[in-house]
Amino acid sequence: MAEQGREDAHRDGDGEMHEPTSFLTKYVWSQDHKVIAVQYSLTAIAIGLVALVLSWLMRMQLGFPGELEFVDQAAYYQYATMHGMIMVIYLLTAIFLGGFGNYLIPLQVGARDMVFPFLNMLSYWVYLIAVLVLVASFFAPGGPTGAGWTLYPPQSILEGTPGYDWGIILMLTSLVIFIIAFTMGGLNYVTTILQARARGMTLMRMPLTVWGIFIATFMGLLAFPALFVSGVMLLLDRAIGTSFFVPEIMSLGETLDYTGGSPLLFQHLFWFFGHPEVYIVALPAFGIVSDILSVHARKNIFGYRMMVWALLAIGVLSFIVWAHHMYVSGMDPAFGFFFATTTLIIAVPTAIKVYNWVLTLWNADIHLTVPMLFAISFILTFVFGGLTGLFLGNVVVDVPLSDTYFVVAHFHMVMGVAPIMVVFGAIYHWYPKITGRMLHNGMGHFHFWVTFLGTYAIYFPMHYLGFVGVPRRYFSYEDLEFIPDSAHDLNAAITVAALVVGVVQILFLYNLAWSYFKGAKAVANPWKATSLEWQTPQTPPIHGNWGKTLPEVHRWAYDYSVPGAPDDFISQNTPRQDFEKLDEASEIDPDPTPLYPELGGHAVKESS
C-alpha cells in the first residue's frame, strides 16, 4: 500500500514539480522529451541539408561533367562518402529515434517524460558533438574522408584516399561519439516503454508507432556495438598502426608496417551493423505509416497482431542476412546460399506488412490529406525498392548488378526515399500537436507531388542505367566506350530532377517556419485520432504532458468507425462505461462482444 501511495504521488504530482522557468532551462538545457525531440530533429534536418547540397554537387558532376570546376575526383568521393553517412546515420537514425521516438514515446504510452530525463538531455548534446566533429572534417586539412560510406579498409586509411590526414580520424571519432549518444537515448526509449506506460496501456495496446520505435531501438542497441568495435579498431589501425584490418601491403611503392590484418573482418563487423541499420530506419517508418494510414482512412489497422509479429520477425531476421552485402567480396558458395535464403525469407514478414497496409485502405473512408499522401507514396516506393531487393538478394543476379546504378536505385528507393516519405508524412501529421498550428496545405500538396514524382524521375531511370552496365562510384563517364550516349542524356535528366526535388525541400522548410508563426491555429485533435498524444489537456502539451492525472487506457489505438459511437473514433482513454451509455443512447445493440473478433472486431458489424 505504502508503495502504491508513493507511486501515485509520483504519478500525479510530478507534472508541476520541476517546471523549468528560465529560457535556458526551458529550451536549451531542457530535460523535457518534447524539447529534446525538437532539438534532435532540427539538428538532423540541418545536417541533412548539408547532405542534400552534397548530392546536388555530385549530380552536377554526373549530369554536366566539368561544369563545376571545384568538383574534382577527390571532392566527388568526399561528397559521396559524407552524403551517405549523413543521410543514413545522422539524419534518418537520429530523426526517427531521437526525434520521433523522443516526442512520441512518452505521449503515446501516457508517461510524463522519459524515465531518465537527464540522460536524455545528455544524449542530445553528445549527438550534437558527434555532428560537430563530423562537420569539422569539412574544415580540416585535406577535407573529409573520401573512403565511401562503408569505410572499407585498407583503402580508407591509406595515403592517397582523400581525407587521409584528418577526415577519416574525425569520421571514426564522430561515429563512436554518435553511438554513445544513441545508447543513452536508446536505454531511455526501451526503459520508458517497458516501465512507464499509463494504467491500462498493455504492450499489445500500444500504437504501432511505438512498437516500431521499440523494436528498432532494441536492434540499434545490439547492432551499433558492431560499428563501435569496427570503428575503434579501424581508428587504432590508422592512428597508432595496429594491424586489425590491414594486411601486409605496399602503398605508393613502399611496404608498410602492417601485417596479417583482415579486411574481410571489417566487412563482417560493418555489415553486422549495416544491415540491421536498414531496419533501424525502416521499422519506425513502418510503425508510423501504419498509424497514419489508420487515422486518415478512418479504419482500424488490418491485422494488428500480425503487424507486431512481423516487426518482431523482421527485427530478428535482420541480424542474419548481413553477408548479402558481401557477395562480391568472395565467399564460400554455401554461405552465399545461406544468406540468399535468409534474405528471401525476410521478404515474407515484410510482404505481410504491405498486404496489411493495403487491406487497411481497402473499402476505407480515405482522406487524401498530405500525411496520407506521403503514407501511400511510402507503400508504393517501398514495394518498388523491396522488389529490386529480391533481385539483388540472389547471388547470381547480384554479381553482375553489383557496383552498378541498379544498386544505387535499389537502396535509395527502399531506405532513402521510402523512409523520408514517412518522415515528411509524420511531420505533417504531428506538426499541429508539436506547434499548435497547421502546416500550410497548398505548400504541402505541392511539396508532396514534386517530391513523389521527382524521386521517381531520379531513381526509376537509374535501374535502366544499372542494366546497361553503368558502374557506380565513377567520377566521370566521359570517353568510356561501353557507356551508351543515352546514358549520358539520362544522367543529365536525372540531375535536373534532383535539383528540382532538392529545391522543393527548401520550400518544405519554409513551410515549417512560416506555419509556425502564420499557420492556422490547430485544434487539439485535428485528425480525430484515438491515440493518447492527441488527448493531452493542452496543445502543444506542456511540461509533464498530462496535467494533474495521468490518462487511463481502456482500449487499443484503432477504434475507428465503431458502429454506435457518436464520433467515428473512440480515443484510447474513453472508458468502457461511457461507450456503453453511448450505445444505449443511440439504440444500437449494446452487446459489447464483437461478432467476428478474428476479423477485427467492431468494424465488422458495419458491413453486415
Next chain:
Amino acid sequence: MSFFKTIFSQPWLGDAAATETVPGGNMGGGMRAPLKVKRTGLFVFMGVATALFSLFTVAYKMRMGMGGWTNLADPAILWTNTYILVAGSVSMHLASRLAARGKMAAAKYAFIAAGVAGFLFLGGQYLAWQELNAAGFYAQANPANAFFYVLTGLHGLHLLGGLYAWGQALVKASTGSNAADISASIKLCDYYWGYLLLLWLAMFAMLLST
C-alpha cells in the same frame, strides 16, 4: 509464457478481454517504483555491453586465424587483479544483503570496500599495461597486444562508469537519504559489480587460453 500470452492477446476486445488475457501486473500503472525502472535500464545496458564484448570476442577469434599473430604472455599481476575484483564483488554482494536486512552501518563499510576494490583493480590493470609496455609489447607490435589493451581498456571504462554510480550512492548515503533509497542503489551496484566480474572472467579466460 507471458511473452506469448502478451503477443497473442486480442487488444480490440477492450477492457474485459484485456484483463483476462493480460494479468494485472502487465496492465501498466504510470511510472513504476524507481528501483524497478533503474533495474530495467541497467539490464538493458548490460545487454548492450554484452553485445559489445561478444563482438570483440568474435573479432579476436577471427583475427587469431590470420597472419602476424603472436600469443601474448599474460602479465602475472592479472591474477592478483582478478582476486581483487572477486573480493570487490563479494563485498558488494555482502553490502546489498546487509542493506536489505536494514544493517545500514555494516552495509556501508562493505559498500566502501567494494568501491575501493574497484579502484585497486583499475590501478592493477594500469600496472599490467606498464609491465607490457616496458617489455616492449606495444599495441602495434602484434594484434594480440592491441586486443589486450582495447579489451582491458574498455572493461576499465565500464568499471569507471560503475564507480561513478558508486560515488553518487556514497554521496546519497552521507547526506542521509532514506534507507530504502540507499539500499536500492546498493542493489543496483551489486548487479553491476557481479556483471563486470563475469565479464572480466570471460575476457581473462579468453586471454589466458590464447
